[in-house]
Amino acid sequence: MVGALRRWLLAGLLVLVPLIVTLWVLDWVVSTLDQTLDILPAAWQPERWLGMRVPGMGVLLALAIVLGIGALASNYVGNQLVAWWHALLQRIPVVRSIYSGVKQVSDTLLSEKGNAFRQALLVQWPREGMWTIAFLTGAPGGDVARHLPPQDYLSVYVPTTPNPTGGYFVMVHRRDVVPLAMTVDEALTYVISMGVIVPGGRKGPLPPSAAAAPGSA
Template sequence: MPVIERARIGAALRRWLLSGLLVLVPLIVTLWVLEWVISTLDQTLNILPEAWQPERWLGVRVPGMGVLLALAIVLGIGALASNYVGNQLVAWWHALLQRIPVVRSIYSGVKQVSDTLLSEKGNAFRQALLVQWPREGLWTIAFLTGAPGGDVARHLPPQDYLSVYVPTTPNPTGGYFVIVHRRDVIPLAMSVDEALTYVISMGVIVPGARRGGAVASASIPGAA
């Protein structure tokens, strides 16, 4: 077989291999995550008495039954907490945990974060920004979270500084809280979801690439 023909076949095989990986890898990772979530939530069934186990009265194990039970529990607690009596019970439980020294600090911190992220009125990430991090000359994506408050505001005027969150990649749940001057950030004309996708993909998926054209300039809320 001529050398040119072998090179052509080798190039075709490499192209097919990469094309197959591009199709299969996202699918496999997605299925793996779903399987992990379902198997984890299925552990919720362990709180039921043995006589009530679905496997006992169905005669076969059905994956996902724990997901339905967990969803029912969350909905039930949400419905209970939405009325007056449930509200009082939640307030009593919250006050009780606030009196336990070690638990108090952990619970309060987690509750404040969850209230910000999960509340219907919450607005944890307000805008995508471009900041120099971890040193001048290097740029990365950050998210506006607010303005300095408390005693920090006494030393750093809120009108001049911004509180931002710099996520890590590919896992944006870890990152750094940084207070920066307004003049040192560049607002981005992309949504928070687009910016998160950009971070998670390590810059591979570029927001706005499909739309093309120039994007409108953005502005920081509250900026002069």
């Protein structure tokens, strides 16, 4: 009986935990975006003409603002305004450093031409003999390239788990990385699930006797 209760408890947690976390994240996103309504004059607030507060109205407003700015920035006049705004921010000492760094990262991650994570790799981290998932981000550049030739070294990002937004940027020799036959999305899922969700559909870790060394296949 105790074993059955334990199985039911675990089964219930497996069903509810992802659902609860998903709903919590969605609630946080909607609540945050709903604050966008505060920029509207009091007479234009949806509560005034609907008679009640409707969750999600701020999401629609935020989406409309983003689409409007995107449409404006896509034509010649808007592009010139964006260039003028960019040049203005570049002249402000402290703001210039923050804005330039954030813009470079956002251009890499969000631009259609961007290629932040180019390929999933297997690297030895944090020491030799221990392997983890990493992502190719490019090759050493600038003054670093004088000491680490780009033809010999790769720039890689080693994410932490289960939160891949934190991690380490390292430059490793090409011979020390193993390219993986999985997409970046599959590799991210593998990292976030801490190895529980394996690309290819199988779930759960391999038994120790079935584990093979990287590159032995």
